[in-house]
Amino acid sequence: MNRDIFDTIHDLFFNSTNGIFFDILIPVLVVIGMILWVYCFWFHSKYDKDTNKLILLLVFNLYYLPFYLYRIKQLKRELQIKALSEEIFDSEFIEQSRLSILDVLRLWASSKSELELLLNENDINIVEEMFSQWNDFYRIDTKIIKEAFQESEMRILEAFDQSLLLAQEKYSGTYPDLAAFHETNDWQVLNQMANEIVNEIE
Numbered sequence: 001m002n003r004d005i006f007d008t009i010h011d012l013f014f015n016s017t018n019g020i021f022f023d024i025l026i027p028v029l030v031v032i033g034m035i036l037w038v039y040c041f042w043f044h045s046k047y048d049k050d051t052n053k054l055i056l057l058l059v060f061n062l063y064y065l066p067f068y069l070y071r072i073k074q075l076k077r078e079l080q081i082k083a084l085s086e087e088i089f090d091s092e093f094i095e096q097s098r099l100s101i102l103d104v105l106r107l108w109a110s111s112k113s114e115l116e117l118l119l120n121e122n123d124i125n126i127v128e129e130m131f132s133q134w135n136d137f138y139r140i141d142t143k144i145i146k147e148a149f150q151e152s153e154m155r156i157l158e159a160f161d162q163s164l165l166l167a168q169e170k171y172s173g174t175y176p177d178l179a180a181f182h183e184t185n186d187w188q189v190l191n192q193m194a195n196e197i198v199n200e201i202e
Helices: 001-015 020-046 052-065 063-111 109-122 124-137 142-149 151-170 183-201
Strands: none
Touching: 020 063, 052 063, 063 109, 063 124, 063 142, 063 183, 109 124, 124 151, 142 151, 151 183
């Protein structure tokens, strides 16, 4: 009796003509394998540039599939770490951009700070340096600036930038010394605007 039951189960699952294993399970496994194989090709084309792995996929087909799926798992972990690192870098760069712009505004807002800079950097034209610092930190990337400042802050920064551009155009690359610049209406306007911006943002 036990032998008959065993033979029946064996024929049901493993008979080469009408067994479940050959008629259903193997085709299903092959289909799943092919789907995973296509997925491996897609992943390779998008994230993996190792040509040797592509050759192995083509030559050994489903036999190489488990090994490449393990590689995908490793690459995904590496990509997640890289994405996290880039996100941290971006957030730090945005914060540093904000601080740098505020530092330049503090310089424009304080004649004392400008005179101290003149004492420490007496071999350069301080007025030109002040304009250059604003250009370097504010006009780097519009996207970065929008991330670093709120919309209300952006409006007053843009107003300052436009006033600074108008003043800069007057000099055409030839800047006065700091003492002469402090006597101009341009400095008085920019100094007042910088003070108001620093007080509002901080």
